[in-house]
Each structure stands twice: as structure tokens, then as C-alpha cells.
Amino acid sequence: MAEVTTSLSIGQVAERTGLSVHALRFYEHEGLFVNPVRRGPGGRRVYRQDDVDWLTVCIILRASGMPLTALRRYADLVRQGAGNEEERRTLLREHQARVTTQIDRLAECLDLIRFKVGVYEDLLDPDSAADHQCHAPGR
Amino acid sequence: MAEVTTSLSIGQVAERTGLSVHALRFYEHEGLFVNPVRRGPGGRRVYRQDDVDWLTVCIILRASGMPLTALRRYADLVRQGAGNEEERRTLLREHQARVTTQIDRLAECLDLIRFKVGVYEDLLDPDSAADHQCHAPGR
């Protein structure tokens, strides 16, 4: 039960990460990988599990709105190795702040949306209408 | 203290909504206004407070990720007048669901980000390090 260093093809990585093979090549081209992607016979890309792990992190950062430029910056720092941990922390903290801000903003939007849904709810079946305060813009 | 029907120029609307004049013309072109924008002397756009109110709603829906196509659909429904409230409710409910999903997703991402910030925190001043569980991918 030891798979010490399993090699993965680009197709396999695409499958396990959910990224397209196109996106994987694109990410590589953009310098988003920490380890330069090795090549096997015929010039084919060979990935390992830690590439997949890194991609998993990338996907999460992307999903939370980090632009590729910032992701590249982070990859650069990690690639450079020990010594720049403070900068990495700063980068992540800034992103963290943006994400919390974004969540708050969305929660506010959700308030209005809920309110408006509520208005239509009352309109469409007034029986189950609760009382609502009315302080939002029309329509 | 009665400003019964104040007319606003495109510049004034831009100022109060935060949208650019370009964006306002673009939104009009895209059919996102409920009332066709009236024109004053010289063909200039004349807005009123309820346009601003509507734009406020638009801005919130946009900020929560509603694409312009959906916003246009909603505007169409409102423009058509009474009778399609159910469809409006459906549209808003669907958007509401997407927003809550998005908030949840962001919250999950935030977990990882916090974890990683924590790792660098511990690394950079280990004195104040609390204990952490370790189950996230590397770097």
C-alpha cells in the first residue's frame, strides 16, 4: 500500500482538480506552479500529488476571488523558499480581509433580496403574510 | 419642503449612484431601465428619483453577482406591469439561493485562508501560538 511518488498525467490532474487541461497549461504558462512542471518522455507533463495539493489551494484562493496576479505573487514567494514568510502572511491576510468584506457585502445584499422576495410572497399569498417593515427602494 | 418631481441630469445620477455616465448610458442601451429614460431639450437624458431608486436596486443585485441578462429580465417583468409577480419572485428566489450558496462557499474558503494565516502566524511568532489541527494541503 505504498504509492511513494505517483506520477500523474495532465488528464489525470484535470480529472482530480476539476480544472481543464487547457487551464492547467495556462496556469503553468502564467507561473502559478511552485515547482516547474517536470516533463516525461515525449515532452509530456508529469505531475505529482503535491502539485495537486497546490492546485487545490489555488482553486480555493481563486474561488474566493483572488486574482491570478496575486496567486502568481504567492507562488513566487513559496518558490523562493524560506525567508519571506512575513510577506506571505501579509498577502494572505489582505486576501482574508477582502473575503470577509465580500461576505459582509453579500449578506447586506441578501437582506434586500429577502425583503423583496418577502414582498412578492405577501402579494402572491397574503394569507401567510407576516408583518414587514418597509424601508427599501421600490419595485 | 416639497420637491415634487425633481429632474436629474445624467451627471447628477452618476454622482448619487456611483455609476459612471458611461455605465448609465450602457445600462439604458441594455434595456435595464424600467421606464424609458425621458429626454429634455437638446435630447438630454432626464432622470427622476425613482430612476435612482431603481438603479440602487440594480446596483445591489449586481453587487451580489446577478448578471446583466437576469437584471434585464427582471426589468422587463417590472416594465410589463402587474400579472407576472410569480415570475419575479422566482427570479429573485433563484438569485437569493445563488447568493447564499456563494456566501457559504466564501465562508469555506475563509476557513482555509484563516488556517494558512494561522500557520504563518505560528511560524513568525511562535510564542503566541495556539494549538491547531493539521488537515489542510501544504505550502
Added chain:
DNA sequence: CTAGGATCTAGAGTTGGCTCTAGGTCAAGC
């Protein structure tokens, strides 16, 4: 030997949502 499928590179195309430009009109103030 050959057909199929996965891979390769380089670069063009797409999408959404604006933003900007060019060239012109119009009203007010000096």
C-alpha cells in the same frame, strides 16, 4: 501497420461588463 486517443505548442477567440474615443451639439458666462 494503423487507427485512436492523449498530449504537445503557439496563438487566436470568447465572454461580461464596462470604459474610452471621436466627433458633434448646446447653454452659460466672460
Added chain:
DNA sequence: GCTTGACCTAGAGCCAACTCTAGATCCTAG
């Protein structure tokens, strides 16, 4: 009468992040 600034239209340009295409190579199975 002239400049200034806000406005007009139509359409081009931009940005991010992919996605897709073309044409070539390589490996495996039949």
C-alpha cells in the same frame, strides 16, 4: 463672439481568465 463644460451617438477598446483551434507528435491496442 468665444470658450468651457456637460451632454449626445456610435462604436472601438480593454481586462481577466479562460477556452478553443490547428497542426504536430507520441503511445497503445488490434
